[in-house]
Amino acid sequence: MDSSSATFQISNEAVCFCWQSSVTRTSWTANNPGRRFRGCSFYGRPAACNYFSWVDPPPHPRYKAIINGLLRKADNKGNDEQKLRRMVKCYQIALGMLLLGVIIQKMWL
Structure with a gap:
């Protein structure tokens, strides 16, 4: 056994x-x-x-295909959300640097 x-x-x-x-x-x-x-x-x-x-x-083989497809889709969605968050963070940093440049320029004028 x-x-x-x-x-x-x-x-x-x-x-x-x-x-x-x-x-x-x-x-x-x-x-x-x-x-x-x-x-x-x-x-x-x-x-x-x-x-x-x-x-x-x-x-059932169809069940396996559906579940595996959903799991891949969920993984990709998580990756898309991470990419979007990184992009937003980059825009926030760029906007902060732009505002800082404007403030420094006004201080020198």
Whole structure:
């Protein structure tokens, strides 16, 4: 029996090989976007076991394409907002320098 198919049940709660309550997480990989799975609560630490079990069935290929497209669009939108903020900051600096130049020029006249 491999780690992906073994599940222990104690009081209706999935328990990993560490005998800890497993944790439900959501995958955001390109192959399984939005798909939930249960894994070791010590994941990412040296004490973690290899317990892993899918909660949701595999997504339909169209679902994967839609979710991945939305994630790319959201990433691009975030990048556009960052570019806009940088541009506004540059304009603010340029306007400040222009005003400072005008003030200094009036002081010298």
